[in-house]
Structure formats: C-alpha cells, structure tokens
Amino acid sequence: MNTVVAGITYRALLGRRRIILLLLLPLALLGLAVLFRVVAGNDQFMAVQLMQKFAIGTMLPLLGVIAGTGVIAPEIDDGTIIHLMSKPISRPTIIQTKFLVAASLLAVFGAVPTYFAAWLLAGNEDGIAAGFALGALVGGIAYAAVFLLLGVVTRHAVTIGIIYALVWESVVGGFIPGARQYSIQHWAGSIADQVSDSSFLKSDVTLGFAVPALLLVTVAGVVWAGQRLRVFSLTGDE
Amino acid sequence: MKIELSQVSRWYGNVVAVNDVTMTIGPGVTGLLGPNGAGKSTLLHMMAGFLAPSGGTVTLDGTRVWKNHHIYRNIGLVPEREGVYGFLTGWQFVLSAARLHGLPDPVEAARKALATVEMEEPKDRRVETYSKGMRQRVKVAAALVHDPPVLLLDEPFNGMDPRQRLHLMDLIRNMGTAGKTILFSSHILEEVERVAQHIEVLVAGRHAASGNFREIRRLMTDRPHLFMIRSSDDRKLAAALIRDQSAGGITLRPDGLEVQATEFRRFARLLPRVAQAEGVRLHEISPADEDLESVFSYLINRST
Numbered sequence: 187m188n189t190v191v192a193g194i195t196y197r198a199l200l201g202r203r204r205i206i207l208l209l210l211l212p213l214a215l216l217g218l219a220v221l222f223r224v225v226a227g228n229d230q231f232m233a234v235q236l237m238q239k240f241a242i243g244t245m246l247p248l249l250g251v252i253a254g255t256g257v258i259a260p261e262i263d264d265g266t267i268i269h270l271m272s273k274p275i276s277r278p279t280i281i282q283t284k285f286l287v288a289a290s291l292l293a294v295f296g297a298v299p300t301y302f303a304a305w306l307l308a309g310n311e312d313g314i315a316a317g318f319a320l321g322a323l324v325g326g327i328a329y330a331a332v333f334l335l336l337g338v339v340t341r342h343a344v345t346i347g348i349i350y351a352l353v354w355e356s357v358v359g360g361f362i363p364g365a366r367q368y369s370i371q372h373w374a375g376s377i378a379d380q381v382s383d384s385s386f387l388k389s390d391v392t393l394g395f396a397v398p399a400l401l402l403v404t405v406a407g408v409v410w411a412g413q414r415l416r417v418f419s420l421t422g423d424e
Numbered sequence: 425m426k427i428e429l430s431q432v433s434r435w436y437g438n439v440v441a442v443n444d445v446t447m448t449i450g451p452g453v454t455g456l457l458g459p460n461g462a463g464k465s466t467l468l469h470m471m472a473g474f475l476a477p478s479g480g481t482v483t484l485d486g487t488r489v490w491k492n493h494h495i496y497r498n499i500g501l502v503p504e505r506e507g508v509y510g511f512l513t514g515w516q517f518v519l520s521a522a523r524l525h526g527l528p529d530p531v532e533a534a535r536k537a538l539a540t541v542e543m544e545e546p547k548d549r550r551v552e553t554y555s556k557g558m559r560q561r562v563k564v565a566a567a568l569v570h571d572p573p574v575l576l577l578d579e580p581f582n583g584m585d586p587r588q589r590l591h592l593m594d595l596i597r598n599m600g601t602a603g604k605t606i607l608f609s610s611h612i613l614e615e616v617e618r619v620a621q622h623i624e625v626l627v628a629g630r631h632a633a634s635g636n637f638r639e640i641r642r643l644m645t646d647r648p649h650l651f652m653i654r655s656s657d658d659r660k661l662a663a664a665l666i667r668d669q670s671a672g673g674i675t676l677r678p679d680g681l682e683v684q685a686t687e688f689r690r691f692a693r694l695l696p697r698v699a700q701a702e703g704v705r706l707h708e709i710s711p712a713d714e715d716l717e718s719v720f721s722y723l724i725n726r727s728t
Contacts, residue, residue: 190523194509201511265505269517269566272472272501273524276493416491420465420474420503421436 191270191283195257199291207252208291211245212299219303230314233307234386237318237378241300242371246292246325247351253291254333255343257284262418263341271418278412285334285408292326308384317382325374328400331407332370338411338418366390373400425485425498425573425605426450427471432480434466441466443629444480449607453600455620456609457640463629464609465504468578471607472501484574497525500567504578506559510552514543514562517551521566537565542591556583564592575599577608581615593619617641647722648672649688650712653695654680656705664698682712 199205218240222232258281261267270280301319308314337343358365366372372389376396379389389396427449434442442463449471458464469475470482473489473496482489489495508517518537522530538547541561551559560583567575577596581589596619600606610616616623617637625633625640633643655661658681665671665683670690675682685691699706 188524190520194512194520197511198509265503265507266509268474268501268503268505268507269509269521270524271474271493272496272499272503272567273521274493274496274526275524417476418474419476420469 187286188275188279188283191275191280192287194270195284195287198260199253199256199287204252204256208249208295211249212295215241215245215299215303216306219306223306228308230308230311230384231386233304233314234384236307237300237304237314238375238387241303241318242322242325242374242378243356244351246296246300246322246371246374247329247355248348249292249296250326250329250333251344251347251351253288253295254330255337255347257288257337258334259337259341259343262337267418268420271415277415277418278409281334281338281408281412281415285330285411288330288334289327292330293323296326297323312384313382314378314384314387317378317380317384317387320381321374321376321378324377324400325370328370328373328404328407331404331411335407335411335414338414363390367395368399370400370403372396427489427574427605427607428481428483428486429467429471430481430483432467432470432477432482434463434470434475434478440629442470442477442626445626445629445631446480447624447631447634449605449624451600451603451605452622453596453606453608453620454622454624455616456607456624456626457613457616458609458611458626458632460611462611462626464611464626465578466629467626468576468607468609472499472576497570498573500570500572500575502560502563502567502575502577502580504582508551508559508563511550513548513550514538514554514558514565515547517562518547518565518569522569525570527570533569533571534565537569538562540568540595541565557585557588560584561588561592564595572604574605575607577606579610580608581610581612589615613640613644644722647688649685649691651683651685652680652708652710652712653683653706654708655699656707657702660702661699661704664702664704665695668694668698670694680708 218236222229222236226232271277297319300322301315304315304318333343333347336347340346355369355371372391373396376389376391376393379387380393429445429447432442432445433440445467456464456467466475470477471489473492476490484495484498487495512520515534515538519530519534522533527533538544541564543558543561543565546554546558551562554562560580564580580592584592596606596608600621621636623635623637623640624631633640658676662674662676662681666674670685670687671683672686673684
C-alpha cells in the first residue's frame with residue numbers, strides 16, 4: 187500500500203465526472219427502494235427481489251467495472267501510469283494499492299447503499315439488510331480484483347467488463363442454473379443467504395463453494411494483475 | 425553511472441525495431457539521433473526498463489534494467505507522451521514524485537526541482553491549463569526531483585518555444601558538465617549538436633554511427649552530395665566540371681545540371697574556379713539531397 191498512489195487514484199476517480207457514474211447507480215437503487223416502500227409498504231419479498239436483481243445483479247457488477255477498471259485503465263491509456271511506474275515502488279505494490287482503492291469505493295458506493303435500500307424496504311427483519319450488505323461487500327471486493335486485472339490486460343476493459351456484467355452475470359446466470367456456480371453475484375447471494383433468515387432468499391450456491399471461490403478470484407486477480415504490470419511494456423508510436 | 429547495451433534487439437512480430445545495438449552511455453550528454461521511426465523510443469524504453477529486449481541485455485552499472493524497479497532510484501525518465509495528471513497542479517505533480525521516491529524532505533526537493541526548470545510562478549495552476557512547453561518542464565522537474573545520476577529524455581524539445589528550448593538545452597548541458605549521465609533522443613541534428621558532447625546515430629533500428637559532433641558532421645559532409653546547378657551555359661560548365669575527379673557524374677536537364685559530387689570539399693572549391701575560368705555565370709546552386717533522410721540513408725548504407 188502506497189499512500190501517494192492511493193491519493194492520486196482517489197483524486198482521479200472522485201475529483202472528476204466519474205464520481206457521477208459512481209453515484210448514479212446507488213441513487214437509482216435508493217430511489218427504487220423509496221418507490222417500492224411508498225407503493226407496497228414494508229415488503230420482504232420486494233426487498234429480496236430488488237436486492238438480488240438490481241443491487242447485486244446489476245448495480246454491483248457495473249460499479250465493479252467503473253471502479254475496478256477506473257483505478258488503472260485510464261492511466262494506462264493516457265500514459266500517466268509511467269509517473270507511478272518510473273519510481274522505486276514495486277509494481278505489485280501499485281496494483282495492491284489500486285485494488286484497495288477500488289474495493290473501498292465499491293464498499294462505499296455499493297455495499298452501503300445496498301444496506302440502506304434493503305433497510306428502507308424491510309427494516310432489520312430477518313437480517314436481509316445486513317446479509318445483502320455483507321454479500322455486496324465481499325462481491326464488490328471480488329469484482330474490484332477481476333476488473334482491475336481486466337484493466338491491466340486489455341485496452342478494451344470497459345467494453346468487455348460491461349458485456350461480462352450484463353451478459354454473464356445477469357442473463358446467463360439468470361437462465362442457466364449451472365452457470366450460477368461461476369458467478370460472483372451468486373457467490374455474494376450465497377453469503378447474503380447465510381446471514382439472512384428470510385424464507386424468500388434461497389441461494390443455489392453453497393457457502394462451502396462461494397467463500398473459497400470469492401477468495402480465490404480476489405487473490406488471483408490481484409496477484410496476476412501485479413505480475414502483468416511488472417512486464418508492462420511501452421510500445422511507443424513509432 | 426553507465427548504461428550498457430549489449431547486442432540489443434527488439435522486434436514486434438516480424439518487424440525489427442532495434443537491430444543488434446551495442447553501445448555504452450557514460451557521464452556527460454549523449455544525443456540519440458535518428459529520423460522518425462528509427463527505433464529511438466524503442467531503444468530508450470529498453471534503457472528505462474519499460475520494454476524487454478527481444479535479444480541482448482541492457483544494464484545500469486552492471487545490474488539488469490528489465491523488471492527491476494530499484495533502478496529508478498538512479499534514473500530520471502522524461503517520456504515523450506504527455507503522461508502528466510491534468511487534475512493535479514504542477515506543484516502537486518512534482519511533490520508526488522518526491523514522495524513516491526520516499527525522499528527525506530519532499531517539499532524542499534520539489535521546490536528545488538521546480539526552480540531548476542523555472543516553473544515556480546505557475547506551479548499552483550492545474551497541469552491541464554499548461555502549454556506543451558510548460559508540461560514538458562514539469563515532467564523534467566518530476567524526473568529531476570530525486571537528483572538522479574542518470575537522466576533519460578525522449579524528444580525533450582518537442583513542442584517547446586525557442587526560449588524554453590534554449591533554457592532546457594542549458595540545463596541539460598550543465599547537468600552533463602556536472603557529471604550526470606544524460607541521454608536524449610532527437611531527430612534534429614542541430615539540436616543534438618548544440619547539447620551533446622557525444623552522438624549515437626540510429627537509422628532503421630541499426631546503430632549507424634557514433635562519435636562527437638565533429639566526427640558525425642564530417643561523416644555527413646564527406647558523403648557524396650547531389651547538387652542542382654543553374655548557370656548561363658550549363659553544357660559548357662558540365663564539360664569543364666567532368667574533367668575533375670571530384671564530380672562523379674553530371675546529368676544535363678532542361679532546368680539545369682544535376683551534379684554528383686564525390687568529394688564535397690574539393691568540389692566546393694572547384695566549382696567557382698571552373699565557372700570563372702570558363703566565363704560561365706552561376707545562377708543557382710542548391711543541394712538536392714540535404715534532408716536528413718538522405719544523410720541517414722547514406723550512413724546506413726555505409727555501415728552495412
């Protein structure tokens with residue numbers, strides 16, 4: 187962890203228009219929660235649906251793309267990363283710092299709004315709010331690692347990330363039960379299910395699979411991204 | 425400190441960007457001269473640890489450069505691309521460099537570096553409001569902040585106005601005199617001549633020539649020159665010139681004579697004498713191949 191790298195990364199992500207992107211989805215989630223609350227009142231089923239489909243199913247992966255790729259891809263694109271890389275700091279340290287920044291942003295813009303949206307709809311009943319908040323937190327951390335890696339290995343990180351988030355996480359995971367085993371949002375759902383006693387929440391992924399999978403993806407993503415940055419090459423325009 | 429390149433090559437697929445280059449860059453100012461696309465940036469990136477050689481080794485005082493972030497304690501790099509965070513002020517940018525180096529007194533180091541490039545006055549403005557020359561100077565300040573013994577600059581004078589250019593040239597010369605190892609790339613011979621004590625010429629990925637600027641100048645002057653000459657009597661002049669050995673070939677064209685001079689100096693003395701003796705008035709003498717490209721292509725043909 188390097189505080190100068192972290193400071194510059196936070197400024198790049200929060201000081202500019204990108205913060206609007208980070209705010210848009212959580213505000214939409216809270217807006218929907220308020221709307222459902224007004225229309226349907228206190229409703230556990232609605233709460234679980236909103237959390238599964240929107241909070242963890244859509245908002246979290248998209249925030250993952252914005253924050254995970256956003257901490258590094260623009261710097262690689264415009265060459266500013268050279269400023270950090272031409273210093274006596276190991277490249278894996280740069281990656282670990284960027285990962286922590288992305289993960290913290292996902293906690294603030296993903297997990298915290300998730301908690302409040304669920305709380306608006308179901309209060310503290312059956313641990314739904316706490317469960318989904320914890321699910322969003324660990325899921326967000328895994329997304330941060332995956333999309334950070336994507337931001338290092340390809341220049342089309344955002345496009346690929348959005349396609350992954352929408353196609354794999356939302357559609358394929360939704361229709362093909364087997365694919366849910368390999369979906370971060372379903373691992374997050376499994377954690378939520380573990381914490382919550384709600385009868386509306388039933389995850390097909392066991393905790394015994396979800397926890398090691400989340401850990402593996404997170405650690406592998408950060409380590410691999412660090413290795414890729416070590417061999418980062420400037421090809422020049424010649 | 426010394427940067428040593430030993431049989432360094434770099435290829436992309438089947439395109440060879442740098443071909444078997446061996447050179448040593450020692451203290452003082454070295455200019456890396458070559459036309460655009462010669463592989464100067466590729467070579468510089470390999471020296472700076474931002475590109476792996478496909479073959480050969482690049483070392484800094486004996487330690488390998490590639491995948492070794494410790495070298496940056498001793499190297500300051502000024503990349504050609506902008507590479508400056510637009511949302512930081514010049515001061516914040518240079519200070520961040522000092523902090524990333526873990527210097528004991530980053531504030532003082534940043535202040536000194538900004539003073540060196542005369543950027544104290546606009547230092548509190550955001551970098552995105554700077555002109556190209558100002559960005560370039562802030563980059564130089566950031567590269568100098570830890571007072572590195574080795575400084576690598578990729579086309580540092582690009583986009584600078586004449587005054588800024590002179591100032592940076594002075595700065596580089598002074599640092600070279602002070603014993604730093606400085607390498608900068610450029611495609612402009614005059615720029616290199618004015619700053620560098622030593623010149624390495626790179627053409628089409630090959631190390632075409634090496635020496636001080638007088639040697640390089642002579643190499644470039646002694647090559648066969650092609651002149652276009654218009655005179656009051658081209659045919660008569662041609663007949664007189666061809667008798668001397670310094671003119672290798674003469675073509676009579678509707679718009680004048682095309683003369684291939686094999687020995688430049690001798691021909692330069694010969695031409696006015698012959699013209700006077702023959703009573704021919706010279707209207708125009710223009711070099712037909714004085715552009716750097718042809719100078720370079722001569723050098724590369726010579727070295728193969």
